[in-house]
Amino acid sequence: MIRKAIEKDIEVLTDMFARMYRLNAEFDPLLEVPQDLEEKVRESIKKSFNKDDVLLIVVEEDGKVVGGARVFISDREFYIPQKVGIIQEIYVYPSYRRKGIGEEIINYIEKELKEKGIDTVLARFPAKNVIATSFYVKKGFRELHNEYIRNIE
Numbered sequence: 001m002i003r004k005a006i007e008k009d010i011e012v013l014t015d016m017f018a019r020m021y022r023l024n025a026e027f028d029p030l031l032e033v034p035q036d037l038e039e040k041v042r043e044s045i046k047k048s049f050n051k052d053d054v055l056l057i058v059v060e061e062d063g064k065v066v067g068g069a070r071v072f073i074s075d076r077e078f079y080i081p082q083k084v085g086i087i088q089e090i091y092v093y094p095s096y097r098r099k100g101i102g103e104e105i106i107n108y109i110e111k112e113l114k115e116k117g118i119d120t121v122l123a124r125f126p127a128k129n130v131i132a133t134s135f136y137v138k139k140g141f142r143e144l145h146n147e148y149i150r151n152i153e
Helices: 005-026 037-048 101-115 130-138
Strands: 003-006 052-063 064-074 083-092 122-123
Touching: 003 101, 005 037, 005 064, 005 083, 037 052, 037 130, 052 101, 064 101, 083 101, 101 122
Parallel strands: 083 122
Antiparallel strands: 003 052, 052 064, 064 083
16 A cells, blocks of 8 residues: 555655665765665755655555655646656665555656646666666656766865
């Protein structure tokens, strides 16, 4: 069952999203996470409640949260469609993967966005994450922007 997150979900969402950011760090040294990652993630999640421009959801199986996602609604001032949903975090615990939960999350996100009059969804993830790339391509997503980074010496 997928539902909107409630405050009692803060700790499990913190765990899932921190795991996701740690996994992202394995793809590139410029995605290194801070020592206080959990604290920062927890505070960010707390700020997401009761905001019209954030969709925070969890997936439950047998009363246990096994996955979740956070989507930010963003205004693309110079493009049409102007409003888009941006999947910033999505995570499913490893033992629950390959069971269609990720697809259910995407379907739920799209349904919620449609209800808000938004018909475009975008996903952000590390360029070298071939698992995420494969997942999103299978769901009909395509590459849109490139983002390049370097350290200033």
